[in-house]
Amino acid sequence: MTTAQEERTAEELKALAERAGRELEDASALEILQWAVDTFGKRFCVTSSMEDAVVAHLASRAMKGDSFVDVVFLDTGYHFPETIGTRDAVEAVMDVNVITLTPRQTVAEQDAEFGPKLHDRDPDLCCKLRKVQPLEEGLKDYQAWATGLRRDESPTRANTPVVGWDEKRRKVKISPIARWTQEDVDAYVAEHGVLTNPLLMDGYTSVGCAPCTRRVLEGEDTRAGRWAGRAKTECGLHG
Secondary structure, three states: OOOHHHHOOHHHHHHHHHHHHHHOOOOOHHHHHHHHHHHHHHHEEEEOOOOEOHHHHHHHHHOOOOOOEEEEEEOOOOEOHHHHHHHHHHHHHOOEEEEEEOOOOOHHHHHHHHOOOHHHHOHHHHHHHHHHHHHHHHOOOOOEEEOOOOOOOOHHHOOOOOEEEEOOOOEEEEOOOOOOOHHHHHHHHHHHOOOEOHHHHOOOOOOOEHHHEOOOOOOOOOOOOEOOOOOOOOOOOOO
16 A cells, blocks of 8 residues: 555655745754654655764654664765774664665776776766765665755855755755754764764864865865865765
8 A cells, every 4th residue: 555655746745845945944953854754754764974973863863663764875885994884883873774875886897897096087977886876776765865964064065955855866855954063063973972983083074985085174164175176076966
C-alpha cells in the first residue's frame, strides 16, 4: 500500500519546500528537522561529509520512537583516514543508520580509464564521478535530504535557504543550520559532546578529499583550503 509520502509529485514537493522555507526561516535547527521527519518519514535522510556529526546528531534527536535516521556518506576513495575514522565512530556510538555510498569505479579503475590524478587535471570531472553521480543514485528513494550548509561559510552559500528546492534532483533540500555561525556549531559540539573530525583541530576548517584539501591560513574563509589556487569552490553537490 502506498503512503501519502510516496504519492507526492515533484510539483507538490516543490510547493511544499517553498512554503516551508518561508515558514521555517526563524525556526530552530531541531524544529526544522522535526518538520522534516514528520513530513517525510523514512523518505528523508541526512548527508554528511564527516567533517562533524552535528546535523546527524540533531536529526537523531528529531526521530520518533526507535527509528534511526539514515545518514548518507560518500566514500570517494580519496578521504583522509581521519574522515573514515569519524564515520566509523559515528556509526558505532550514535543512534543513526550510516549508509556509505561508493562510486561506480574504484580509484584504480578510474586511473586506468582517465589517467592518474584526474583530480589535478579535471577536478570537476573527478567530483562528478566520485561524488555527484553516487549521490544522485543514492538519493533516488528519498524525497528530502538534509545538509550541513551554512551561510557564513562562503559567499556562494550566503543565500542558502533553511528549506529549499533541489531542482537538479527534484527533491526537497533542508539546511537546518544555515543560519548558524561557527561559534554556534562549536557551542553545540561542546554541549552535546558531538563527534568531530580530528583534522578540525589540525588547521583544517573544511574537510574534503585529501588531494584537494589543505590547511587554512589566517584570515582566509573557512572553505579556502578546498581546491586552493583554483576558481572551483564547490564539488557540484550543492549547485
